[in-house]
Amino acid sequence: MTKRVLILVGTKKGAFILDGDAARQSWQLRGPFCEAWPLNHVIADAATRTIYATGGNEWFGPAVWKSEDLGETWTHSSEGLKYPESEEPIKTGWSLSPGKDCIYAGVEPAGLFRSDDGGVTWAHVEGLRNHPTRPNWTPGGGGLNLHTIMRHPGDGDQLWVGISAVGVFHTSDGGKTWAPRNGGIRNNYMPEGEQLAEVGHCVHSIAMAAGNPSRLYQQNHCGMYRSNDGGQSWTQIENGLPSTFGFPCASHPRDENTFYLIPLNGDILGRYMPEAKAAVYRSRDGGETWEDLRDGLPQEQAFFGVLRQAMATDDLDSVGLYFGTSSGSVFASADEGANWQEVAKHLPTITSVETLVVG
Amino acid sequence: MTGVGHNSGESAIEQRHVVTVSLPTALVRLFPGSPNQVQIEARNVLEVVDGLEQRWPGMRDRLTDSRPSIRKHLNIFVGGDKARLDTPVTAGTRVTILTAMSGG
Numbered sequence: 001m002t003k004r005v006l007i008l009v010g011t012k013k014g015a016f017i018l019d020g021d022a023a024r025q026s027w028q029l030r031g032p033f034c035e036a037w038p039l040n041h042v043i044a045d046a047a048t049r050t051i052y053a054t055g056g057n058e059w060f061g062p063a064v065w066k067s068e069d070l071g072e073t074w075t076h077s078s079e080g081l082k083y084p085e086s087e088e089p090i091k092t093g094w095s096l097s098p099g100k101d102c103i104y105a106g107v108e109p110a111g112l113f114r115s116d117d118g119g120v121t122w123a124h125v126e127g128l129r130n131h132p133t134r135p136n137w138t139p140g141g142g143g144l145n146l147h148t149i150m151r152h153p154g155d156g157d158q159l160w161v162g163i164s165a166v167g168v169f170h171t172s173d174g175g176k177t178w179a180p181r182n183g184g185i186r187n188n189y190m191p192e193g194e195q196l197a198e199v200g201h202c203v204h205s206i207a208m209a210a211g212n213p214s215r216l217y218q219q220n221h222c223g224m225y226r227s228n229d230g231g232q233s234w235t236q237i238e239n240g241l242p243s244t245f246g247f248p249c250a251s252h253p254r255d256e257n258t259f260y261l262i263p264l265n266g267d268i269l270g271r272y273m274p275e276a277k278a279a280v281y282r283s284r285d286g287g288e289t290w291e292d293l294r295d296g297l298p299q300e301q302a303f304f305g306v307l308r309q310a311m312a313t314d315d316l317d318s319v320g321l322y323f324g325t326s327s328g329s330v331f332a333s334a335d336e337g338a339n340w341q342e343v344a345k346h347l348p349t350i351t352s353v354e355t356l357v358v359g
Numbered sequence: 360m361t362g363v364g365h366n367s368g369e370s371a372i373e374q375r376h377v378v379t380v381s382l383p384t385a386l387v388r389l390f391p392g393s394p395n396q397v398q399i400e401a402r403n404v405l406e407v408v409d410g411l412e413q414r415w416p417g418m419r420d421r422l423t424d425s426r427p428s429i430r431k432h433l434n435i436f437v438g439g440d441k442a443r444l445d446t447p448v449t450a451g452t453r454v455t456i457l458t459a460m461s462g463g
Contacts, residue, residue, distance in 0.1 A: 085425060
């Protein structure tokens with residue numbers, strides 16, 4: 001059967017879906033979905049072909065939306081998606097990930113929830129917020145949010161999460177206990193001598209190397225890092241990049257040494273594309289060297305950013321690479337980033353980009 | 360029998376503490392089949408929310424947070440007065456749920 005590729009786009013005003021064929025040269029836009037709610041993440045569970053979206057509406061609170069027909073119809077639920085009465089209520093959903101026979105949701109204020117019935121009801125994974133460092137958790141500019149959930153491909157009990165501005169945590173017992181995984185990460189916003197603390201790090205995104213769960217990549221507010229031990233220790237890999245600041249990173253689906261990121265011009269100068277020229281940076285050697293990919297991307301007046309969940313790959317051959325901008329454009333490459341085309345524009349601010357290959 | 364002012368001349372609706380509840384369109388759109396106006400049997404705003412939840416599961420979470428309180432950017436009026444969850448309602452009262460004005 002001919003394959004279809006869906007680009008799932010989360011925005012500040014609803015979800016959109018771009019339908020493309022396997023050649024990924026022609027795209028049709030559908031949406032907005034989810035009643036134009038502000039969304040932070042739209043994903044697909046490839047095993048069930050179910051699309052999930054999470055965010056929060058200022059009037060009606062947080063929820064997880066769900067579509068079992070590739071976006072034609074949607075339901076929503078937040079049953080169980082709540083903290084005890086004595087705690088600050090959940091403001092919004094931030095991140096989603098399939099787990100082993102479940103779906104995980106990360107929320108703000110930072111916490112993790114799990115659904116064993118396909119997003120109908122949710123249960124708090126309490127172990128994370130019981131961590132002894134929690135009194136020291138402080139928000140980043142985007143709030144105290146759990147924005148990244150990363151599963152171990154072969155061990156359903158292992159999970160990594162990213163919380164801003166706290167850092168990376170890992171569990172190996174299905175969420176009962178957690179350990180910080182921030183060794184070697186520096187925080188430039190702390191005094192000398194206190195920059196390598198156990199927590200207090202503004203992780204922006206993490207990605208797992210293909211086929212190697214010990215190899216992680218991290219874009220941090222204060223640099224780009226690689227870990228070869230599941231995040232216990234991190235090494236800077238910034239040589240050759242135009243800045244140390246950016247938000248997303250994405251791994252190649254088959255080559256553990258290849259991954260992508262999108263550096264911005266720094267954290268205090270507008271967070272635009274460097275010199276207002278858009279580029280994705282690719283490393284083929286685990287971050288030792290970098291090349292810029294910009295054919296087909298705007299090379300003037302590119303005063304936009306790309307948010308932490310707004311870049312993704314597909315798993316076709318050759319690999320497709322996609323990102324969405326704060327100015328509402330979606331750029332796609334069907335050849336691992338060598339050539340790009342703008343496949344949607346004038347959308348609301350894009351918060352997330354994910355893919356689903358069907359057929 | 361509890362309640363105030365009941366006598367043989369009052370309607371059955373008043374004796375059952377039925378109130379008329381107006382729902383905002385943005386809420387109605389989230390629950391297919393729900394109307395803009397509904398009658399609920401309740402003695403306070405919390406029971407109004409409970410009644411709505413019973414008819415349209417999930418509506419409670421849209422109206423209240425986990426403290427529990429009416430959500431920050433929603434207003435519930437009983438008659439013409441802004442209410443809380445423990446605000447009493449009397450039979451025949453109009454309860455109006457409104458989204459706060461917001462933009463962006």
